Amino acid sequence: MVAIALEGLFKSFGATPVVRGLSLEVREGELVSLLGPSGCGKTTTLRMLAGLEHPDSGVIRIGGETVAGPDVLVPPERRGLGMVFQSYAVWPHRSVEANVAYPLSLRRLPKAEVSERVREALRWVRLESFASRMPHELSGGQLQRVSLARALVSSPRVLLLDEPLSNLDAALREELRAEIAALRARLGTTMVFVTHDQAEALALSDRIAVMNRGVIEQVDTPERLYREPSTPFVAAFVGGANVFTGEARSGMFHCDGRDIRFPLPEDLSASTGPATLVVRPEDVEIGTEGASLPLSARLFLGHAAEYRFPVGDTLLRVIGPPIEARAGQLLQVRIRKAKLFPAPVAAPSG
Ligand SMILES: Nc1ncnc2c1ncn2[C@@H]1O[C@H](COP(=O)(O)OP(=O)(O)O)[C@@H](O)[C@H]1O
Ligand SMILES: [Mg+2]
Helix, strand or coil: CEEEEEEEEEEEECCEEEEEEEEEEEECCCEEEEECCCCCCHHHHHHHHHCCCCCCEEEEEECCEEEEECCEECCHHHCCEEEECCCCCCCCCCCHHHHHHHHHHCCCCCHHHHHHHHHHHHHHCCCHHHCCCCHHHCCHHHHHHHHHHHHHCCCCCEEEEECCCCCCCHHHHHHHHHHHHHHHHHHCCEEEEEECCHHHHHHHCCEEEEEECCEEEEEECHHHHHHCCCCHHHHHHHHCCEEEEEEEECCEEEECCCCCEEECCHHHCCCCEEEEEEECHHHEEEECCCEEEECCEEEECCCCEEEEEEECCEEEEEEECCCCCCCCCEEEEEECCCEEEECCCCCCCC
């Protein structure tokens, strides 16, 4: 069943369009990430879903009910949502218990029920023994778990998370990421998770919507996004792919404005015309054939090494087995596997 439907959303701030025709469906119990670079409109989209921002046009449905559309605007508190933000938004002068109980206080529930539900929510985030602590006695990770408990205490239909792990250090981030996954398995709550971190999105999501400049470029499972990116932007953003514009001709790819050409892998050798070449760092081999390029840097990664080669004003990044190599040395690189996206046909001028 569809839990959330966004249909043709538009939103501008002043004259600046920020969300430009965005559509997305999230199924009951699904965790869908909105993934994209800073400024692409993720938070604005989430705020429209929450009712904190009004779309200029388009329709939003939650659980079959239209909450935003022509002549309809349901306020945030009646959308049945929980929200967690990047900043913990925990009240400093209230105990953990009082913070978590707050959303229930608006509902006039019996005291016993409130304390039972608060205790349960604290148990979900493994803070049951911290109920009477004050926020300044907690770590960043614990504070964010308080926010989570507070968002979940009223059993929302949908949980919205806006970069909830971004303020935590790497170890805590991994820990809380695992807890969100566990909570989801346990509660089955539908979740929309906003992040600019592709590793986070790949690890947590059932599906990922990759956003670029106010539109979704691709919605797919993490594996399909990684293996079958439908645009160069998705390939670069999700897989860290190398992206070169140029022209395919006689089995070679000639990079635009540079004296560099790569032999194309066999399955692409018949391609011709202006195109974008997309190559994952692990699909390039350093050996005895291919293009000859000067190494600019070698970064040891432990199990592998990353090699960087300047290609005009961009870089070719290669990941492969660690070999002895020095900056400045000429190496032979061969593209084993790649994707070619034909350049869009230019509109006739005049
Ligand atoms: N209330 C606002 N007024 C004016 N501009 C805004 C407002 N909110 C967001 N923007 C602009 O909209 C664009 C998208 O912002 P946002 O949705 O926060 O992106 P993201 O969350 O993907 O980083 C940015 O350029 C931002 O500066
Ligand atoms: Mg944001």
